[in-house]
Amino acid sequence: MDKRTEYVEKLSAQMVEWDNQIDLLKDKAESATPEVKSEFHNAIAMLQLKRDEAAAKLQGISTAGDDEWEELKKGTEQAWSGIRTILHDAIMKIK
Template sequence: MSDKDLYQQKMRAHLDEWKAELDKLKAKASGSSADTQLKINKQISTLEGKIDEGKARLSQLADKGEDAWDSIKDGVDSAWNTLKSSVKEASGKFKD
């Protein structure tokens, strides 16, 4: 398996983790007060947008040839770090 394939596999696994975390936030929102629901739903909306951006970056990466994928890897890493921080922040805010 190439470095590109391993990298994509790792990023897909992260996306799956973050989607699962988002599902937990959604479940928490449904059982919360109206004020808390508003706050959580705002975070969820933001995170969904960032996850969609991550998917788009991963798609761009998949479209690049083996030689060219390094050229966009830094952008993918940057988007991933932002998404990771956002997910951690959101889930930390609404822990029981």
């Protein structure tokens, strides 16, 4: 298996995990007070937007040429970092 395939599989698995965590946040938001529920919905909307951006970057890596994918990897790493931060912040607000 080449490096790009390994990278795409790793990120795909991470996206599945993020989807699961977003679903958990949605469940917790439903049982929250109205004030907190609004905060959850805002955080979830931002997470879903960032997740969709990351999915587009992942798709770009999957279809890029051998020379292009390394360059796309840099942008993808930045998107992934942003999602990790937002998700971490949202989870910390729940606790």
